Amino acid sequence: MSMLDNAVQSIQIGMEDFHDHDERRVLSAIRNLYAGILLLFKYKLQQLSPEDSDEALLKTKVLPVIDPATGGVLWVGKGKKTVEVQDIVERLSNLGITGVDWKLLHALQSIRNDIEHYFSTLPTERMKEAVANSLHLITQFCEPHLDERPVEILGQECWDLMLSVATVFEAELKSCQDNLRSVEWPFEQIADSIAFMVCPECESRLVKVNDPAARRGAITFICQSCQEEVDYCGVVGPAVEARMAGENHWRVRGGDEPATCTCPECGHDALLVDEDECAACFY
Structure with missing residues (x-):
């Protein structure tokens, strides 16, 4: 199974968990959404990694080696540990990936961390915000940088579920922003x-x-x-x-x-x- 398939399945399972009536599955929902989003970004790093580099852009550890054919230096990934959030953001940004609001990713990371530690007290609206952040990140990233519309990648059912939750959250957010203004x-x-x-x-x-x-x-x-x-x-x-x-x-x-x-x-x-x-x- 490809990294893209893993990303899609994580997001799909996350949305199925989110709409389940068992509140305990909300934890699984946010975990899967967050993991799926990171896998989408890692998939792009995998695509951009040079051939014969052992997917260097994905790896935390990258070492120089001598190319026996040319005598030049090659940068090759070592080990199985892959990059974390900040490395993902820095590498994609340096490689010309624009139009992605990375603050949304950091906010999603914060929600994911909160739910790991304070699951019993994390309100439902924060879950909706996590879905809304995920939807915006997917929209900003997929078509410009993966050459596919989000609905084509995730499937109509999953995309409709995400839209329904994000639409509710955005309406609530607009009401709050209008109040503040x-x-x-x-x-x-x-x-x-x-x-x-x-x-x-x-x-x-x-x-x-x-x-x-x-x-x-x-x-x-x-x-x-x-x-x-x-x-x-x-x-x-x-x-x-x-x-x-x-x-x-x-x-x-x-x-x-x-x-x-x-x-x-x-x-x-x-x-x-x-x-x-x-x-x-x-x-």
Whole structure:
């Protein structure tokens, strides 16, 4: 059986498990989905590996050897251990694989790790998010880089199951994002950080404000996934920090001062330098 066949079967079994009424099979569902997605990426690395390299791009260990025919150096894979997530992302990116939102893969990895350790408390909405992330990764990857439409690879039944779950999750996410966009945030940088707002308890993106008319520190959040209520700083601080990290990197590289720095009061990298005030705790 080929690596692609293994990938497809893992994803198909994952979706069958997800729709089973036995809650214990949800663990198997997320494991299989995650494994199947990784196998799809590994299949591409297998395709791109040079001939007679023992699938070098797949292997964790790659060693130089002398080609007896030419005297040149060849890079050959050694052992059976294959690359992990970060190596997969780096190798595919360096090989020109574009258009894949790798943040979705890392989010899927996080959900998979959570379910391994906190299975009894992981809410259903996080499972839906895992399926939605998987669907987007498959869509972004298959047709541009495997030259096949996702439905042709996975089969109509599996694809329809994934679409049904992802559609529900995306509708819930849109409702939450619309709620967040309706708030009059005290700083523009917070409005720009909406996409980074997650529940600090379960890391779900399905967060809303309780009262869109509330202002500044009176704003509180409710997670639609785990129902945890969170104060303003608990959501805004990490979101602004994540949003500004990239901008700060490029500002510093260009010789400018970062737009934010670490707040001595709350500890988040959310103190807005130009405003001289912390977006998270208003210090």
